[in-house]
Amino acid sequence: MKEAEQAAKDAEIEVCIANFTDKQDSLLKAWYSGTYSKIAAMGGNRSGKTYSAAALFAKHIRDDARPGEYWCVCPKAEISVKGQQKALWELLPKSGFGKFKWNAKSGFGSTNPMFIYDECTAENPDGRNIEVYFKTLAQYDDDMQSFESMSVMDCWIDEAVSEELFAAVETRIILNDGKVLISTIPSQAAEWMYEVIHHAQDDDGVFLVEMFPEDNPIMTEEKLSRFIKAIPSHLREMRLAGKFLMAGARVYVEFDTDRHVLKHTDVPKEVSWYACLDEGMDHPTAWLLVAVDKSGALYVYDEYYSRNQPPTEDVKAISAIQGKKKLVWPTVADPALWQSRKTGMSAIAYQDAGLPVIPGVSTTKFGEDQAVYRIKDLLREERLFVCESCTNLIREFHLWKYKRDRQNKPLQKDAYEDRNNDGLDALRYLLTKVPRYVERKRGSFMSIPFD
Structure with a gap:
């Protein structure tokens, strides 16, 4: 009986992926396509962004991650404990954690939280040593040196972080042809993503899927109605429709x-x-x-x-x-x-x-x-x-x-x-030359003044 219960718990990733919507499934396919270096799920709150990103990253850690260092980054330590750390603990088979444990108070440790998945030990000589470190924007702002590392394999960023931190992540993974997985709403703190992710060029290696609350299979009409009422009106476009609040930064806000x-x-x-x-x-x-x-x-x-x-x-x-x-x-x-x-x-x-x-x-x-x-x-x-x-x-x-x-x-x-x-x-x-409509005439150019 215990073995059956454990087998069911170890299949959490498969349960999540089996319930993926088409948008969530496109995120998974983009990750494994080998085409993109930045894979992003952006949009409204309660749309399933973090849910799908967590399942994707957990699957990667369990199934095909190479030996090395992996990062999970978010804004603050308390968010990390209750978000990325908890998600990976609940999704990954417990047998792979070895001596590492998560708890609701301090996660995988109050200072420098991390775990080694599938650790190489005497009992597990073929272990891959997948080192997963949890880092925060607050940590980066206090001590940029804490983000120094020889190299990082892949990274999952959950919620908005600064462009400087993102650049630090990219420089760490580039030598390994690593990928960055992003799941966030387009908050003011993520304004830089408007250019780098949302309006990336074709050759930038970016895959973006936009998710909205109504995309979430568990979001009933009654829940959605309550959810909308709970959001301040000035934040609804961002938290529901996933639109960037550019705080006046864009010059041509009139362009639609x-x-x-x-x-x-x-x-x-x-x-x-x-x-x-x-x-x-x-x-x-x-x-x-x-x-x-x-x-x-x-x-x-x-x-x-x-x-x-x-x-x-x-x-x-x-x-x-x-x-x-x-x-x-x-x-x-x-x-x-x-x-x-x-x-x-x-x-x-x-x-x-x-x-x-x-x-x-x-x-x-x-x-x-x-x-x-x-x-x-x-x-x-x-x-x-x-x-x-x-x-x-x-x-x-x-x-x-x-x-x-x-x-x-x-x-x-x-x-x-x-x-x-x-x-x-x-x-x-x-x-500046005030162009206007003129009647057609023969010749190379029309005969109206330039000024």
């Missing part, structure tokens, strides 16, 4: 994918065409093709991004994208191209390569904030749209932020980060 992103076929037939360019060296070069309809609404129709390419190569690609569309003006570009060679290129290089360009109005005359406010107004009025093929520009609309200090407060009014803004800068240059 559902309202502002459309298909090429949604763009009116009668439009005037414009183009704009932001040249880069340490940043990407960004070129946008923009349509303006009779009402004055703007449609970013296509984009081209490159890095470390000579103008000759950029112009070949740009010409292919533009095709037979006739521009009202030559491409409007960064006025700095006419002022210096700070990035190693110049307006003449683009002209010689076959791309006629004219300068946008200088920021010193027009003001960066004025163009930003113009874009904000266009978004609020639903008179600026982006075609779904412009994935880089859409990402920038979501990611461009005001500069912040260490306390996450704005440094000063209208101070912007100089990243995730290459296409946005190009669009800003175009708007």
